[in-house]
Amino acid sequence: MSVTGLLVVLAVLVLATAAGLVMRARAGRLRTGGGAAGGWALAGLAPATDEQVLLLQLSSPICAPCRQTAAVLGELTDRSQGIVHREIDVADQPDVARELGVMRTPTVVAFDRAGAELLRVSGVPRAAELELALAPALGLA
Template sequence: MTGITVLVVVAILAVATGFYLRSRSGTVRTVRNTDSETDALRPLLLDAGVTADTATVLHFSADWCGPCAAVRRVVEQVLNERSEAREVELDIDAHPDLARELGVLSLPTTFVLDIELRRRSRIAGVPTAAALRSALDAL
């Protein structure tokens, strides 16, 4: 009887965790940076092809990541409407140091960077076009 109870509790916790994680997927979160964090990230970002001349939508992906294709489509749609931002897509396997420094734990993960390379927003999962627009509007 105790084994069944433990199994039921574990199943309930797993389902609750799944619902919680799904509810956060695609949500834009504001990022608070310190100058020292921004300074430490700057060389890694520049080496990865991010430039400090315009706002940037930076997203990490991988060949094996199915939802990353959806992020590509959303980013392309939003940036086709705007000329003040550019897209940089990085393969997490090719840029593990930058991914580690940015705390990327899952794919897809997207960041909105201002022209000073400060992280302004972070989106785990596939953002909606409206969510990405609002993150860019906040710049």
């Protein structure tokens, strides 16, 4: 292998490692300030009187972290009143992912009762952080 070829391989390895570290650091981190709206309609739902927050999970069929995310959100909805969890397969409904600007799965977008975005998480969310961030929308803060 030539010196140039070796340098190219090393550069690719360094860039791939850096990209992986950035993705790992961002995974599971809550982000607020998104401007998406109409979350309940995108999920094909209307909020019932006791439903305050929709957790819309965008998943894909071969995504292992998507199953972990579904379990975390299922446990959260089981122990918290006012939260609804709906999972959408982006392979079946790519228009929802496009509408929300979702580029990877799993991504969870939380919407308030009016359908406005509260927060989003790419990767597996941390249940305690999610509960704390949703408390104001649930009237618990």
